[in-house]
Amino acid sequence: MISSSSDNVKKLSSINRRMFITGSLKFFIMIGLVSRLFFLQVKENKKYLTLSDKNRIREWKLAPVRGEFHDYFGNVVAGNFEAFQLHVIPEQVEDFRYVIYRLKDLLELSDKEFKKVLKKKNEIKPWETLIVSDNLSWNKFSKVNNHLYDLNGVKPVISISRNYPFGDNFTHVLGYVSQANERDIESNEIIKKNFVPGLKIGKVGLEKSFEEELIGKNDIERYEVNAYGRRISQLEFQKGEKGKTLKLTIDTEVQKLANELLKDQAGSICVMDIFTGEIIAMHSSPSFDPNLFVFGISQDDWQIIRNDPLKPLVNKTLQGNYSPGSTIKPIVALSALENGIINTNFTVECTGKKEMYGQTYHCWKKKGHGFVSLRNAMKQSCDTYFYEIARKLGVDKLSETAKKFGLGEKVFGDLFDIEKKGLIPNTVWKKNALGKGWLLGETMITGIGQGYIQTTPIQLCLMTAQIANGGYKIYPKIIANEENKKDQPDDKYVPLYQNSKNISIIQDAMFGSTNEVMGTSYRSRIDNIKYQFAGKTGTAQVKKITERDRELDLKTFEIPYEERDHALYIAFGPYKNPRYALSVLVEHGGNGSTTAAPMAKKLFKLIIDRHTLRQSVNNNTYLEI
């Protein structure tokens, strides 16, 4: 009993000692846990709070609303329309197979389209939106709406999309928009910033050039999401901004006429205000409907456009390098006058051809023009006269004048990335580019706008405008409300002549060419002084005319299409008080005077009729300011 009790005491002291040890241990571990909590929750709180927000908050960007294009009168030429779309969120659909087959019937989807939809469905998460149809007709859209009771989980959505109400009229000015691809995103910061799946961006033309202004700002939705990325609640909605609306200087009516005139032909028409440089119309034919590209062009449509022999994808106005033909003659004559090579009394005898340096240089008129002075030579477009003065002038002086008037230089600067510079040759150029010396014979054919010389239709238009306005430098512009500093260079309205009389001489000669008997475009004249215009025809050879061709002397329609001459015409009007200049080019149109000049007549009629209206718009804007 005693031993047992002493054992008990020993046992008790042992257990109590050990209890004390464990108790202290527990105390320290508790302190450890509390300090760990303190470290995480108090000291590192900010770091973990950020991490927690990063976990739970996700941003969704909505497609920004693209800015519009208006014409000079405020008509929408590239706008936004409400596209009827069908969205399905797969996880919200009870019986996806049933719904999708039902939709297939209702929308009359082809098997190919249907497969595409199914493929898209497999690529997305079940709570993401599946766009079954991106642009439904109203009929089908309302049909689906009528069957909604049967289509659980299908959402009819009206979304904003690009629309070109004037179809193919503005394609070569505006370009078109289409889905942004990876390259677009990589190459443009602003697209990258605003990118959302399905974003449409400008692919060519002004749509591309002004992407930054047009694209607008995304609406941003901030959502709280769970660990699986599902949206739980909306935390914030940040309204975006619609892109800037750009006003073109173009008059839709003139543009439409240009399109009509060139219907079924390849060519270009430009019309320009000779003082402000505003482009009134700029059309390249054939064109195509840009609306086809908005939701991705179908393979069939694409093949039709691509394989068209008239090359609708080429912007002939800006990209087309053509021999100017006789339309260069005003510049050649001006250059000769300016450099004092000739005066108005200088005459040349034209016998139809001229032998020189072992070559025969033909005038277009086999019988020859006899003795011609400058005015007559311009009027009748005598080649022999221009061979002679070009020879006397020399190509270097000629190229100097041509460049002054805007040839060989991009008219719009960097605005259109497709624009070509053309080519104004001189001796230095040939030495550098071809490594050969300049031949005098080459100067002669340059004098009639053949050989190396190449111009774009827009350059010819600018050249004509600068002759028409009395010889002052202007900068063409196509966006009316784009007040860029670059648009206001110092040398605007700087005289391009040495002697203003020379300009008048050329203007007068061009008047003769259109309004006097024997003038090459006499048949296209308008006698009414209000509309009266002055011009110069041009017929550019696309291949060297052989002796055999000359003997055959075929009519235009007898020659194969690709070998026919390009028809050109430049003009300004009204003659008494010039305001507008234009250039017309019809590819393989045969003859400038028969094909191109009549178009100018119709254009001037409309342009001058609309002049007052245009002025009134101008006055209004001044009043607003």
Add this chain to the structure above:
Amino acid sequence: MYQHTRLTTNNSGFFQKFLNFDYILLACILLLGFISLATMYSTDGGKVLFHTKSHFTKLVIFTFMMLIFSFINIKFWFSIGYLSYLLVVGLLIWTFLFGITSSGSQRWIDLYFINLQPSELMKIFIILCLAKYFHRMKLENVNSLYTILTSLIIILLPMGLVIVQPDLGTSLLIAISGIAVLWFAGINNRYFIYTMLGFIISLPFIIAFLKPYQKLRVLTFLNPDRDPLGAGYQIIQSKIAVGSGGIFGKGFLKGTQSYLEFLPEKHTDFIFTLFSEEFGFVGSVFLLLIYAVIIYRIIAIGASSRSYFAKIFCYSFGGAIFVYIAINMSMVLGLLPIVGSPLPIMSYGGSSMLATMIGFGIVMSAKVHSQQSIA
């Protein structure tokens, strides 16, 4: 004096037993139960859903059970020490043979109204068994080879049965419960030191025998960022939740980490994370304090108990509870690798709560019958 003896020896009346209750311990347990209910309500997203309802039912039933157990004489608990142990071992064998498999381990027995996890019960009954074993033993016999071997077998048998389920975490907790008893029973210090050394030396071999997922857990613990979306996900998300709670927490039902399902196992092992996110440092320390008071009361009851059995049970149970809490919290706070160990009472899970409540019941019984000596 006579009256006093009479009162104590006469098994006292029901009313007297009621007065002998440890009301601080009871209040703490009820408070903990309330907090756990609120937290469970939060894991259900602020609605009374399955987990809340089930937790509430269990809490009510098991609390009543605990109260009833308090009135049962401590002698009874002493008497069923071996039997209950053998019963649970039987259940473990039953589990091994016919248990329900869930997420790759066979831990449960289907009792129709409850899926019982016998390994959780073993955490308590191994203490009961060993406490009885050492109750009458003379101190000089405690360190005899026979005693040590017997007690080791008592510990290793259920451990083995739990390891094969496989459930490393629980088997370690069972071992810790058993070792706690050995420690308080007075096994020589050097055995513990030897065991510790042996463990450290054999660590490389143990690691070699670990299952790939267990190795991964250790590696992940050492560097959670090595696979933030895979193995490290739990630790990282748990730390984010606790850390973002700040001093006062995000507010009740406003824990974004749990509400948005970034937290794994938020009902069970990671319940403290959710609580800590919503109630912050202040709330967490308060919860720790409640646990500290509970443990303190358990130890105090042990200290005031006359019987050696009650003492050894209370000390060991208090120690075990502490270890469960410490391991669970260290795990969610990123101080230990992830092992499956619930937070007593707070975590969802019937068996764990049942075992804990049985433990509290026995402790309470020891308090009510503190003057009772066991022959």
